[in-house]
Amino acid sequence: MADLGRRARKAARRLGLATTDEKNAALRAMAACIRERAPEILKANRDDVAEAQSRHQSASFIDRLALDPARLDTIAAAVEDIAALPDPVGRTLSRFERPNGLVIERVATPLGVIGVIFESRPNVTADAGALCLKAGNAAILRAGSDSFRTSSLIAEAMREGLERSGLPSDAICLVPTRDRAAVGAMLAGLDGHIDVIVPRGGKSLVARVQHDARVPVFAHLEGLCHVFVHKHSDLTMARNIVVNAKMRRTGVCGSAETLLVDRACADTHLKPLIATLIDSGCSVRGDDSAQSADARVTAATEEDWRTEYLDAIIAVRVVDDLDAAIAHIETFGSHHTDCIVTDDSTAAKRFLTEVDSAIVLHNASTQFADGGEFGFGAEIGIATGRMHARGPVGVEQLTSFKYRVHGSGQTRP
Amino acid sequence: MADLGRRARKAARRLGLATTDEKNAALRAMAACIRERAPEILKANRDDVAEAQSRHQSASFIDRLALDPARLDTIAAAVEDIAALPDPVGRTLSRFERPNGLVIERVATPLGVIGVIFESRPNVTADAGALCLKAGNAAILRAGSDSFRTSSLIAEAMREGLERSGLPSDAICLVPTRDRAAVGAMLAGLDGHIDVIVPRGGKSLVARVQHDARVPVFAHLEGLCHVFVHKHSDLTMARNIVVNAKMRRTGVCGSAETLLVDRACADTHLKPLIATLIDSGCSVRGDDSAQSADARVTAATEEDWRTEYLDAIIAVRVVDDLDAAIAHIETFGSHHTDCIVTDDSTAAKRFLTEVDSAIVLHNASTQFADGGEFGFGAEIGIATGRMHARGPVGVEQLTSFKYRVHGSGQTRP
Numbered sequence: 001m002a003d004l005g006r007r008a009r010k011a012a013r014r015l016g017l018a019t020t021d022e023k024n025a026a027l028r029a030m031a032a033c034i035r036e037r038a039p040e041i042l043k044a045n046r047d048d049v050a051e052a053q054s055r056h057q058s059a060s061f062i063d064r065l066a067l068d069p070a071r072l073d074t075i076a077a078a079v080e081d082i083a084a085l086p087d088p089v090g091r092t093l094s095r096f097e098r099p100n101g102l103v104i105e106r107v108a109t110p111l112g113v114i115g116v117i118f119e120s121r122p123n124v125t126a127d128a129g130a131l132c133l134k135a136g137n138a139a140i141l142r143a144g145s146d147s148f149r150t151s152s153l154i155a156e157a158m159r160e161g162l163e164r165s166g167l168p169s170d171a172i173c174l175v176p177t178r179d180r181a182a183v184g185a186m187l188a189g190l191d192g193h194i195d196v197i198v199p200r201g202g203k204s205l206v207a208r209v210q211h212d213a214r215v216p217v218f219a220h221l222e223g224l225c226h227v228f229v230h231k232h233s234d235l236t237m238a239r240n241i242v243v244n245a246k247m248r249r250t251g252v253c254g255s256a257e258t259l260l261v262d263r264a265c266a267d268t269h270l271k272p273l274i275a276t277l278i279d280s281g282c283s284v285r286g287d288d289s290a291q292s293a294d295a296r297v298t299a300a301t302e303e304d305w306r307t308e309y310l311d312a313i314i315a316v317r318v319v320d321d322l323d324a325a326i327a328h329i330e331t332f333g334s335h336h337t338d339c340i341v342t343d344d345s346t347a348a349k350r351f352l353t354e355v356d357s358a359i360v361l362h363n364a365s366t367q368f369a370d371g372g373e374f375g376f377g378a379e380i381g382i383a384t385g386r387m388h389a390r391g392p393v394g395v396e397q398l399t400s401f402k403y404r405v406h407g408s409g410q411t412r413p
Numbered sequence: 414m415a416d417l418g419r420r421a422r423k424a425a426r427r428l429g430l431a432t433t434d435e436k437n438a439a440l441r442a443m444a445a446c447i448r449e450r451a452p453e454i455l456k457a458n459r460d461d462v463a464e465a466q467s468r469h470q471s472a473s474f475i476d477r478l479a480l481d482p483a484r485l486d487t488i489a490a491a492v493e494d495i496a497a498l499p500d501p502v503g504r505t506l507s508r509f510e511r512p513n514g515l516v517i518e519r520v521a522t523p524l525g526v527i528g529v530i531f532e533s534r535p536n537v538t539a540d541a542g543a544l545c546l547k548a549g550n551a552a553i554l555r556a557g558s559d560s561f562r563t564s565s566l567i568a569e570a571m572r573e574g575l576e577r578s579g580l581p582s583d584a585i586c587l588v589p590t591r592d593r594a595a596v597g598a599m600l601a602g603l604d605g606h607i608d609v610i611v612p613r614g615g616k617s618l619v620a621r622v623q624h625d626a627r628v629p630v631f632a633h634l635e636g637l638c639h640v641f642v643h644k645h646s647d648l649t650m651a652r653n654i655v656v657n658a659k660m661r662r663t664g665v666c667g668s669a670e671t672l673l674v675d676r677a678c679a680d681t682h683l684k685p686l687i688a689t690l691i692d693s694g695c696s697v698r699g700d701d702s703a704q705s706a707d708a709r710v711t712a713a714t715e716e717d718w719r720t721e722y723l724d725a726i727i728a729v730r731v732v733d734d735l736d737a738a739i740a741h742i743e744t745f746g747s748h749h750t751d752c753i754v755t756d757d758s759t760a761a762k763r764f765l766t767e768v769d770s771a772i773v774l775h776n777a778s779t780q781f782a783d784g785g786e787f788g789f790g791a792e793i794g795i796a797t798g799r800m801h802a803r804g805p806v807g808v809e810q811l812t813s814f815k816y817r818v819h820g821s822g823q824t825r826p
Contacts, residue, residue, distance in 0.1 A: 104788075248824070357815065360816070364821075405777055408776055409650040411657035411778045
């Protein structure tokens, strides 16, 4: 593992100086190699799937793991899409001139070596590797043991693409073992050879990484997202947003888990909101008011306010006012994504200012919490930390910066 | 200590929503309180100094610790200067509109609670506390035990200023004990109540903090800064920059520790550069070429290339070319601040691009590595990390950000 870190660091140094054309050519070659090696990759994937089935993994687990020609083509196309993104390295982030004539530029640079630890989805090998590369970084990828064969071959194809285009193949390193000790070594930073860790997977993986990592982590533990329907809101808009926020896809981190309804509009809004949710196939757990509004609502306990269901279940609570909504979100939320539905711009401004979450929305679904929807092209994940990367982590967030100072012989008095 | 964390977190929440006027009024009131309580503070400082003398601390140590009316006034004035800086919170860092009409703004927010661990300089209490406050953060300050009495009273004055202006006094918390276990609790993050640690002090303090902290750290361990004199350089400019970079102040992190001279100009430049340094009172340790150029040069070993002297000593080495200079800096440097002196813009561009340091300069002294010199108004330190804060850490770097999304009822397809 230490050797892997040294090789990745060396590759990162070369990658950091690669031109946009070099990186994009490499990404296109990587996609081509994935396509060329499709038969091999699909064969390895069948073996992974067979093993997972023999271990009686769930149908949804198998679905995340399994590839077919169309899915593999989508993986290759995603790498090409990343090639088409603007290069985040070398951007001048700010520029200022000092009275003594010094011109100071803040310029984006790569982060270095990014460790990605993921579970069963083999597409992460390509997505994460390509995003890291686009930002001039080397990636050390640790695949879940269930997708090890598939991920190994995808990584091989990407390394071949790098070689073909003259960049070091060690810019994409897959940890060559299923041994779990490798994860510990990565979390310890591989002797300073990993600059940041990105976990991609379920809550237990993220919790372990956040707890044990000795290097920065870009991640969110939970997406306990709220929609607050304010007293001055249009019922139709509120209904559309609430149903979309909860039900469009229930398993994503941006799906809403709690609906807060302003007491001042509960008489008019609560019953139709609950009815629409239930009619959409959602189970509703609610406080006394919600239960009174619709007999199909079951009783919520405080635990429900703390629960990320990731399923067709929502907790509904009536709150006294905007302040109470903000206080509820501060107490029970996960600082991921929260929404207010209101026609009152003053209330919206207060909510957007005072709710301390990575993403705060006014009159739009929480399911927009996504790098693609933000126009970032692709994302390696969503972060709820307060340092460096927050919200969707796209290629720009995979960069650091340096100051370049241009002088003409200045010395400091 | 846990209670301290909770109180600071609560204060941070209020501070994060404070207006610019509220924060500036508080800073001015803090400065006024420091001035009003000058007799008390100076008395406490005399006690601290007496104790340090009884422990036979060095003259330079006592000098860092000791205050007089003029120094205390400078401390208060520095707090007023911070009040005059632009508010970094609420700045729109970027704004983009999506095809679906969503308007997404990235807006600066405070970081939260900042832990500052420092040694003997009591002015850090005021400087660091004021910088954190300006950026809407609460600060938990841990003073060195030698300056404990002085720092306690300065912190008291600042808390009084906060109270007078209606902001929570817990926005500035001084750890109320000299017990060293408090540092360990801070490095563990005080149960999630510290978001980032800033160590202010010598290398052993920074090393301990970097090694033990479980939260992000803004710091540099060493400033092993280089000046590379390229073959196409003006000797007079090179001489001015080298002497200033080394000798203006030898104890600061931006002082040069190694001079690299291009072999192609060694015949003309090496001897006068060394002579000027020695004439300025600097000891020179050099490789064979440097020793041949001037008999007063003593032999350098590889250890010298790795040494941050923080003193009137410099290591001099002749390198084959630009590539060798970059390789030397990559091998022995600390990614802090490095300079090239050259008239060749292509060589300058390569150096500024390829040297992987927080600050890279062309034709200017490394002693410009300073937040004030960068126009940041003041700095809490200089960081060499690759995440979030790099280079001088001013009020802007003490902020985080959030995404505010403005919709009109959009749902995600």
